[in-house]
Amino acid sequence: MKFWRIFMFAAAAFNLLIGVGGLLDPAATVEGRMTGLLVACFGVVYALVATDIARYRPMLWAGVIGKFGAVALLGPEVAAGAYPAFVGPILVGDAIFATAFLWLLMKPPAWARMNASDGDVL
Structure with missing residues (x-):
């Protein structure tokens, strides 16, 4: 569990750092700042999940879809040089977090199964 x-x-910190950075970037467009805001909001969601994973873990589906979606949409653009190179490592982080979220959703650890309040296996 720990x-x-x-x-x-860590996922919350990753998103908050990147999201707030994009939100506060004076050179960012309105669309870029809006993206930063939404990324930061996901960080808040991940922090909430961390407080009670067994209860809030279904919210990770939004993270799986969002992070894999970002990789799928931006990955080819980064590879083609249409985005700055620093976006590549961010997408790698997104892929790692999304994969872990998916694993947690599909095969929860034993502590989550044992702590199901209604007696059902999670």
């Missing part, structure tokens, strides 16, 4: 809690707070 690993996943730390992992979720």
Whole structure:
């Protein structure tokens, strides 16, 4: 349980750092700042998930879709040089977090199954 809690707070920090950075970038367009705001909001969601993973883990579906979607949409653009090179490592981070979220959703760890309040296996 401790690993996943730390992992979720790391995901929150990742999104908050990138999102707030984009939001506060004076050179960013309105669309860029809006993207930063939404990325930061996902960071808030991940922090909430970290407080009670068994309860809030279904919210990770939004992260799986958003992060894999970002990789699918921006990856080819980054590879073609249409975006700055620093976006590539961010997309790698997104892919790592999305894969871990998906694993957690599809095969929850034993502590999540044992802590199901209604007796059902998660």
